[in-house]
Amino acid sequence: MKKKxxxxxxxxxxxxxxxxxxxxxxxxxxxxxxxxxKGECRVLDLARYFNVSHVTVSRIVKRLQDEDLLYTKPxxxxxxxxxxxxxxKRVKERHLIVLAFLTKLGVDKANAEIDSEGIEHHVGxxxxxAMKNFLK
Amino acid sequence: MKKKxxxxxxxxxxxxxxxxxxxxxxxxxxxxxxxxxKGECRVLDLARYFNVSHVTVSRIVKRLQDEDLLYTKPxxxxxxxxxxxxxxKRVKERHLIVLAFLTKLGVDKANAEIDSEGIEHHVGxxxxxAMKNFLK
DNA sequence: CATCATCCGTAGCCATTGCTACATTTATAC
DNA sequence: GTATAAATGTAGCAATGGCTACGGATGATG
Numbered sequence: 104m105k106k107k108x109x110x111x112x113x114x115x116x117x118x119x120x121x122x123x124x125x126x127x128x129x130x131x132x133x134x135x136x137x138x139x140x141k142g143e144c145r146v147l148d149l150a151r152y153f154n155v156s157h158v159t160v161s162r163i164v165k166r167l168q169d170e171d172l173l174y175t176k177p178x179x180x181x182x183x184x185x186x187x188x189x190x191x192k193r194v195k196e197r198h199l200i201v202l203a204f205l206t207k208l209g210v211d212k213a214n215a216e217i218d219s220e221g222i223e224h225h226v227g228x229x230x231x232x233a234m235k236n237f238l239k
Numbered sequence: 240m241k242k243k244x245x246x247x248x249x250x251x252x253x254x255x256x257x258x259x260x261x262x263x264x265x266x267x268x269x270x271x272x273x274x275x276x277k278g279e280c281r282v283l284d285l286a287r288y289f290n291v292s293h294v295t296v297s298r299i300v301k302r303l304q305d306e307d308l309l310y311t312k313p314x315x316x317x318x319x320x321x322x323x324x325x326x327x328k329r330v331k332e333r334h335l336i337v338l339a340f341l342t343k344l345g346v347d348k349a350n351a352e353i354d355s356e357g358i359e360h361h362v363g364x365x366x367x368x369a370m371k372n373f374l375k
Numbered sequence: 376c377a378t379c380a381t382c383c384g385t386a387g388c389c390a391t392t393g394c395t396a397c398a399t400t401t402a403t404a405c
Numbered sequence: 406g407t408a409t410a411a412a413t414g415t416a417g418c419a420a421t422g423g424c425t426a427c428g429g430a431t432g433a434t435g
Contacts, residue, residue, distance in 0.1 A: 118291075119393055122258060123421065146383060155254075157383065159423060166421085178383060178430055205366060208373060214365040221361025229350040230341060237344060255423055259391065283412060295393060297414065302391085314400055314413055 125224045126163060129153070131172055131191040132198065134183055143180040197231060198223045204234040261360045262299060265289070267308055267327040268334065270319050279316040333367060334359045340370040 133152050137144035146164065150157040164181055167173040172187035183191055201223045205215035226234070269288050273280035282300065286293040300317055303309040308323035319327055337359045341351035362370070 118262075119391085119421065122392090126422080147381085155422085156424060158385090158425085161384065163422075205369070208366075209369045210366050214363055218361055218363050218366045222358050225354055225357025225361070227350050227354050230344075230346050230354045233341070233344045233346050255390070255421090258422095262392080281412075282414095291392080292394060293413065294395085294415085299392075 123166075127167055127170065127172055128190065128194045128224060130163060130167055131183060131187045132194045134173065134181055135188070135191040135195060138182070144182070145180055149181070194223070197226060200231060200234055200238070201226055203238055207238060259302075263303055263306065263308055264326065264330045264360060266299060266303055267319060267323045268330045270309065270317055271324070271327040271331060274318070280318070281316055285317070330359070333362060336367060336370055336374070337362055339374055343374060 130149070133149055134144045137148050137152065141148070146157050146160050149160045149164070153160070164173055164175060167187070168175060171184055172190060173181055174184050174187075175181045198219060202215055202219040205219055205222075206212065210218065266285070269285055270280045273284050273288065277284070282293050282296050285296045285300070289296070300309055300311060303323070304311060307320055308326060309317055310320050310323075311317045334355060338351055338355040341355055341358075342348065346354065
């Protein structure tokens with residue numbers, strides 16, 4: 104009486120790389136925000152933003168530079184590449200939609216902000232469209 | 240003209256432990272499902288379920304046993320402890336609510352299943368309540 | 376231009392979650 | 406009961422993201 108195990112679809116296939124992608128999304132979004140807020144984005148700004156040490160930031164920035172999402176030189180500010188900027192805009196737009204969606208759903212501001220930051224990475228295009236539609 | 244960097248609230252404070260908790264939630268839920276489906280849950284069942292090697296599963300099972308969520312002995316099936324069972328029920332209920340919510344929102348079944356698996360871990364009690372309310 | 380605080384990089388540690396390769400145990404078949 | 410297949414464990418490697426400790430670079434201030 105053997106039953107086939109139904110493998111979970113996409114989300115569980117590559118947990119580690121998924122997390123890395125989420126990190127990338129968070130970082131480009133943060134860089135964009137910080138540049139808007141104060142003109143430039145330093146490693147320490149990101150460290151404070153994410154509540155991690157500057158070492159962690161610096162390593163991740165290095166990786167994202169290898170992925171052509173960020174650009175920086177030693178002791179210089181962090182900037183978005185064209186690719187990073189494009190991603191950041193998409194991420195931020197999606198974030199704002201999720202936030203507005205949760206708010207309209209009746210979630211208070213504080214919780215909507217917290218949950219939207221976690222949820223946003225898992226909202227596919229179909230779900231995003233449905234949220235947009237709900238907002239209209 | 241220094242601006243204070245607004246630190247992001249909870250979600251970014253402890254990325255690693257958050258991911259570990261998500262893993263715990265996924266595993267207890269999977270064990271519960273697999274036990275329901277085929278009477279027992281083996282390491283290899285979980286490996287197929289999550290599309291990872293049995294080695295990865297076996298190490299995680301060991302950790303979750305240390306956390307008193309699972310119980311097993313070498314070469315024996317994996318079972319939920321009372322604590323694990325309680326968590327699994329909560330997780331599954333939340334999962335089903337998120338899935339039903341996305342479906343009612345107009346997302347097709349396939350995408351609702353994919354996205355709900357990612358979203359569920361980030362749905363706080365307030366957001367969950369709002370989703371439940373929407374379903375009524 | 377020297378000093379000093381701030382910023383950033385490097386070294387090196389740990390935990391988590393992937394993996395392959397190999398060993399061992401358990402169960403099945405003959 | 407023995408051989409074989411399947412399941413599980415163990416060893417050891419890599420990538421990612423945490424950290425502390427330390428040292429070098431930058432920039433502001435006198």
